[in-house]
Amino acid sequence: MKLSRRIALILTLALIPIMVLWAALFFFAVEREVVDETDDALEEYAELIITRYNDGRVLPALNSGGKNIYTLTPISDEEARHIPREEYYDKEVYIPEHDDTEPARVLSTVFRDKEGRYLHLEVAMPTIEKDDLVATVLTWSVVLFGVLLIAVVVVSMLVFRGALRPLYALLKWLDGYKPGEGHQPVPNETNIKEFRRLNEAADSAVKRSEAMVESQKQFIANASHELQTPLAVIGNRVEHIIDHTSPNEEQLEELVKIQQSLRHSVRLNRTLLQLMRIDSGEVAESEDVDIVTLIRECVENCSEVYEAKAIECAMHLPEHFELRMNETLARTTVINLVKNAYVYSPAGGTVTITLDDRRLTVANAGDAALDSARVFDRFYTRTTREGSTGLGLAIVKAVADHYGFKVSYAFTNHRHTFTVEF
């Protein structure tokens, strides 16, 4: 759920009860005021009738078409004692004109005339108008508070979006960030303190992780570098034993095996160094390299070296295809792809190399798909093979990344297919 939605939801949920309570209180206040007003009017009217009656003046006509109705009934002293002096209540009153009863507000009072007789006066006012008023008030309360609620939510959303723009800018920047590939500075064009601090924190976190990646790279490079001399020393000592101490056949065989393992370590080390150099962009200058020539040369060598596997190679190549890149890296890339195909192809299989439309595909038969997410990872190897460094495809990937090529792997029709899009 987006933060803005969540805030809108919380705002709505919190405001609804408050608004409802607010509207209810407002409604009851208005209604009360209306009732008070009615009561005041009734009281005035009752006073008018009492005064006129006592003065012997003419009383307002009963049901004169006016809004108010009254009844004046003489009562005994006994009855007068039971009726409260003044009382307001709601009651259904018969309206002769409509020949029907209608809800009305009634003031019942008892007074004595000049002769000291008790009279019971009931003044009534139909409440239809009051109900109308109340209904109107209720409708408007609901409408107005509803509109207010929507307005509050919409405005806060707009304000929120506007205020959070630096956050979205930061998120966009974070999405685009790839560790170890250098970075654009964090956008920090806000003067809001919290966001400034957030941006600064992101910036320093990224710098720290960059520094860490860098020091790790440096470490691997240094370690590989430092290993070179001791490896060479071991190799040369073994060589010395072989050449100068006349070992017997068994000893010689062991020594040669030591040399082989050692060479593997040296190669691994050298490849790691190369990988590190490419990664850190230490690539010597570019020149125009004809990829087609490289492929032909590579296929020729592979066919020679893997002659025993009797692999056929189907090439679909243009006359020339020149790329501007470092020759050594171009060669390494082509060799690794083609050699892989030869090494992992079953004996008697066919390796297919196609180059067209700036796209090189190398395919060989295989039994099962490789883990396409990891196939270009360092030290991802399909089988433990003597001599395999597990870095060949990682180098291909590193070179591709350096020059902005795209490498991919697919397994279709029981063929491993590696593609480089230049």
Added chain:
Amino acid sequence: MKILIVEDEPSLSELIEREVRSEGYVTECARDYITAETKIVGYNYDCILLDISLPGGSGLELLSKLREMGRRENVIIISARDSVDDRVAGLELGADDYLPKPFHMTELIARIRSVLRRGRTGGSLTIDIGNVSLDPSSRRVNIGDRSIELLKKEFDILLYFMQRPDHLVDKVVLAEAVWGDYADESDNFQFVYAQIKNLRRKLEAAGADIEIRSIYGFGYKLTLKAE
């Protein structure tokens, strides 16, 4: 022939010294910049093996010092900093050769012989063993006074052996040296046997007095034919 070994790594320095001495050269060692500088200023050498990263300074500085002094010593740079820039800088400063670490001692000896011979003969770089003479730059091989035709791989194999006479070469090493990265994952060396067979046949037919001998099941050695 006096050779100065400027190398800070004791173990490597010792190995180089032993190997170079066994070839009949006189050696001196310097383990740091100051010692090396003192020796270079004070004595003359036929060849200097120069490491680039040294305690107290850079081998490249020593090299430029040598050139400033107008000295013509042969210098072979031996460096673990296998970067193109270093190589170019070294050669521009007048080094005769550049050998990236890690290297084989036989390789080093071959390079020393080569630069010393070049110094004497004034440019010719041929390697001569018995009646076989091989010129790496023109890729020509003469046996006696007859030139023989070798295919590319056959030539590469012969060159590799001639740089290491009397030295056991494992077939895997040979495959990697000649076929480079292509061969490092191969587990069948039929292609090596085939090339060796052809090369032997050609040497034999041309009357060479060197031969490539098989040593047990796994290696070869280039030797002068026994009389």
